[in-house]
Amino acid sequence: MGKYVFGVDLGGTTVKMGLFDTDGNVSDKWEIVTDKTNNGEKILPDIADSIKGKMTERGIAATDVCGVGIGVPGPVDSKGVIYKAANLGWGVFNVSETLGGLLGLPVKTGNDANVAALGEMWKGGGVGYSSIVAVTLGTGVGGGIIVDGKVLAGATGAGGEIGHIHVEDNETEKCGCGNKGCLEQYSSATGITRLANRFLASSDKPSVLRDGEVSAKTVFDAVKAGDELAMEIAEKFGEYLGKGLASVACVVNPEAFVIGGGVSKAGPVLIDYISKYYLPNTFHGDRDVKFCLATLGNDAGIFGAARLVLE
Amino acid sequence: MGKYVFGVDLGGTTVKMGLFDTDGNVSDKWEIVTDKTNNGEKILPDIADSIKGKMTERGIAATDVCGVGIGVPGPVDSKGVIYKAANLGWGVFNVSETLGGLLGLPVKTGNDANVAALGEMWKGGGVGYSSIVAVTLGTGVGGGIIVDGKVLAGATGAGGEIGHIHVEDNETEKCGCGNKGCLEQYSSATGITRLANRFLASSDKPSVLRDGEVSAKTVFDAVKAGDELAMEIAEKFGEYLGKGLASVACVVNPEAFVIGGGVSKAGPVLIDYISKYYLPNTFHGDRDVKFCLATLGNDAGIFGAARLVLE
Numbered sequence: 030m031g032k033y034v035f036g037v038d039l040g041g042t043t044v045k046m047g048l049f050d051t052d053g054n055v056s057d058k059w060e061i062v063t064d065k066t067n068n069g070e071k072i073l074p075d076i077a078d079s080i081k082g083k084m085t086e087r088g089i090a091a092t093d094v095c096g097v098g099i100g101v102p103g104p105v106d107s108k109g110v111i112y113k114a115a116n117l118g119w120g121v122f123n124v125s126e127t128l129g130g131l132l133g134l135p136v137k138t139g140n141d142a143n144v145a146a147l148g149e150m151w152k153g154g155g156v157g158y159s160s161i162v163a164v165t166l167g168t169g170v171g172g173g174i175i176v177d178g179k180v181l182a183g184a185t186g187a188g189g190e191i192g193h194i195h196v197e198d199n200e201t202e203k204c205g206c207g208n209k210g211c212l213e214q215y216s217s218a219t220g221i222t223r224l225a226n227r228f229l230a231s232s233d234k235p236s237v238l239r240d241g242e243v244s245a246k247t248v249f250d251a252v253k254a255g256d257e258l259a260m261e262i263a264e265k266f267g268e269y270l271g272k273g274l275a276s277v278a279c280v281v282n283p284e285a286f287v288i289g290g291g292v293s294k295a296g297p298v299l300i301d302y303i304s305k306y307y308l309p310n311t312f313h314g315d316r317d318v319k320f321c322l323a324t325l326g327n328d329a330g331i332f333g334a335a336r337l338v339l340e
Numbered sequence: 341m342g343k344y345v346f347g348v349d350l351g352g353t354t355v356k357m358g359l360f361d362t363d364g365n366v367s368d369k370w371e372i373v374t375d376k377t378n379n380g381e382k383i384l385p386d387i388a389d390s391i392k393g394k395m396t397e398r399g400i401a402a403t404d405v406c407g408v409g410i411g412v413p414g415p416v417d418s419k420g421v422i423y424k425a426a427n428l429g430w431g432v433f434n435v436s437e438t439l440g441g442l443l444g445l446p447v448k449t450g451n452d453a454n455v456a457a458l459g460e461m462w463k464g465g466g467v468g469y470s471s472i473v474a475v476t477l478g479t480g481v482g483g484g485i486i487v488d489g490k491v492l493a494g495a496t497g498a499g500g501e502i503g504h505i506h507v508e509d510n511e512t513e514k515c516g517c518g519n520k521g522c523l524e525q526y527s528s529a530t531g532i533t534r535l536a537n538r539f540l541a542s543s544d545k546p547s548v549l550r551d552g553e554v555s556a557k558t559v560f561d562a563v564k565a566g567d568e569l570a571m572e573i574a575e576k577f578g579e580y581l582g583k584g585l586a587s588v589a590c591v592v593n594p595e596a597f598v599i600g601g602g603v604s605k606a607g608p609v610l611i612d613y614i615s616k617y618y619l620p621n622t623f624h625g626d627r628d629v630k631f632c633l634a635t636l637g638n639d640a641g642i643f644g645a646a647r648l649v650l651e
Contacts, residue, residue: 160494172591174592181592183594184595188593190591193623194587195583195587275505276505279498279504279505280502281494281499282494311506311519312501314423315501
């Protein structure tokens with residue numbers, strides 16, 4: 030087996046890359062721009078060129094490389110077939126085979142959220158566990174499920190799409206997915222802002238949130254400052270997410286939830302609000318599931334992609 | 341590898357056993373009584389004696405046996421450790437090691453619902469799929485999740501406990517698990533009876549259900565006969581179960597749901613009511629998930645237990 034692994038995190042704007050040893054130590058990190066022209070046809074050739082360039086630069090032979098892992102923004106099955114990535118203009122094709130052909134190296138492909146979960150389990154907030162659900166609270170709510178050390182990709186790559194669990198019957202606005210009442214509509218950064226604006230509109234309570242920008246960050250800053258209305262918003266956020274994760278636990282019975290994404294910068298207070306509604310709504314066999322904060326930030330993807338090769 | 345596999349389905353009243361070849365053909369089926377005296381200490385020795393007896397009777401040498409699979413009524417982890425089986429009086433111990441020691445044969449242990457799921461995938465309603473969620477609508481609602489041909493046991497053996505997904509905030513009665521508003525309270529045989537009695541009490545509509553026994557069977561018989569109130573009950577059942585399974589699909593993205601248990605005898609009409617609420621509430625990546633009826637009935641456990649050995 031080779032000594033090196035490349036981890037690639039393909040996003041809509043940039044491609045993050047890392048050179049790792051098989052113990053997960055990163056010796057180089059760099060980025061290239063994601064070129065989405067012509068339905069993203071240059072993306073994989075650009076990545077291949079960049080990896081080959083790095084190998085030349087560092088004097089690394091192909092025989093020294095175990096493989097290349099890549100996380101992509103769309104549903105991917107366990108064979109490496111992506112079922113559309115609207116962000117990139119991509120249709121349905123086998124990413125592992127295509128990139129592998131360009132590189133002459135073994136390639137493994139995963140969905141970006143699943144791959145980030147693997148990264149957090151390997152070297153981040155989920156270290157020490159082998160079955161986790163990583164929850165990414167960003168623009169949306171992403172989920173990555175790892176069972177006994179392996180990504181649960183799902184039959185058509187839609188495993189772990191926990192942001193689209195239905196949690197509210199009375200929603201009038203549509204989620205990005207087309208449904209109404211998805212978890213993501215209340216627990217993502219965007220969702221918290223939406224909740225906050227609704228609370229501000231329907232209440233006369235004074236709040237620091239009335240005087241400035243309303244965002245997930247300002248809401249949780251206000252919570253920490255003791256703002257009553259902000260605490261009501263956080264309570265509602267916790268109710269949706271706590272109950273949603275209780276359902277997830279009834280299905281997969283993980284060891285831990287690892288909470289990441291921009292919203293997780295609020296810190297431990299976030300977990301307090303989630304746990305409050307998680308505990309009374311989950312099965313007794315899931316009451317000991319741990320809640321941890323993600324620690325790798327934007328690097329979770331490259332770590333997880335590298336780990337994918339070593340699965 | 342040997343030619344024979346034993347499949348054991350340990351229940352609270354009887355132990356069902358089957359002798360299989362490695363292709364899943366069953367050449368013998370029998371039962372013994374489950375002796376629960378002294379915290380069920382005789383159960384595994386009785387099973388071992390019965391299997392040894394069958395081997396003698398049939399002239400089967402130990403070297404001809406691949407192993408013994410057993411499904412047990414409680415949470416089991418992937419190593420074969422059971423975390424209490426209240427029904428049997430059992431505490432925490434490794435079933436595979438204990439029964440394996442008594443038999444001198446390799447033993448694999450799984451939770452009964454998970455094992456039944458494996459049976460349905462191998463030789464029942466889920467044939468042709470490798471990732472399924474088996475839903476058992478009996479006294480309770482059991483779930484068994486198979487991902488890429490393997491049981492998802494969960495970190496503490498509580499994987500697939502989908503009957504305890506929280507689906508109703510306004511429930512006043514407790515579920516057997518201690519929570520309120522679990523899926524099982526509306527979608528099991530008992531749950532359908534409860535729903536029916538509530539509908540009968542709160543409505544003046546005439547119904548054949550007012551004149552006789554109220555059960556899951558009589559409700560669905562009345563549905564087929566065009567009884568309006570029965571159809572309202574079935575609609576509510578479908579709403580709870582359809583939405584609950586939509587959540588499950590968002591998590592594991594299976595190829596198919598296989599619906600079994602006593603309630604499933606109602607037939608395809610059951611799936612009509614479930615699908616009606618499943619489709620609008622699930623993620624678009626899960627809209628093509630198939631719904632099938634289980635076909636093995638009470639034999640699913642022995643088939644799945646045998647399959648466990650061949651995993």
